[in-house]
Amino acid sequence: MGYIILGGLALLVLVTAGRARRPLRVRREWRFLSSAGAIAAFVAAAILTVREAWLPALLLAGFGLSLAVAARLDTRRAPAPPQEPMSLEAARSILGVGPQASPDEIQAAYTRLMRLAHPDKGGTSGLAAQLNAARDRLLGR
Template sequence: MAYLVLGAIALWLILRASGRPVLKRREWRFLTGAFAVAALAGAAFFAVREAFVPAAVLAMFGAWLALSTRRPPGGEPAAPRSGSMSVEEARSILGVSAAAGAEEIKAAHLRLMRTVHPDKGGTSGLAAQLNAARDRLLRG
């Protein structure tokens, strides 16, 4: 039992130590949910064998994992207000020059959106920032 707990802690530390997400949002949620089910099953096993201290620890760990599965890791950044972005900020976000036309702005937006879209592991805050930058530049 101790090796299982130490192994789970070591895996968690390895995945979190890099500072950047190793797993995408969906994969992380699936893995966390699987660990939650395993911890709760272990808690039930120990409770049946009348080992209540490990059962309580595993039940709390499983409940914590189950709750953390429901929220995105790191939280979501707030979406910027569309009127607060300057043209220079919008150009630097999209990485376009001052002479960029509408087609170049749309192409840069599409290229960046493919990498930061929430369905691809990005956040809705980053996607909203890209959308605000595109709208600011196309509006003029």
């Protein structure tokens, strides 16, 4: 019985430990681990209830319930607030084109940079979004 309580406390410490201001429970793995922990706690509570150990069974049932509720929490972030339109100077700076650049030159600069910055090629989605916004601003889309 003591091992179950120590294991639950260790799991609680791991869950509440933050890593770079981002708690472990926000990660995708948390949902799986929380569900597995809830099932284990409910099974242990059922076994203890059969053995008529009411207080530990009640504590484990409460712990399992809290894990089950936590597994159902929606960890997705809220959508970003709408931003102001990008200025022409910022769009030119991002794509590296001059004020007199033709639409073909703008598209060529965008294509060249997107080959490097695309998330599938090791870039970030934020940088790709900036390139898309800059191209759209300069081409008037």
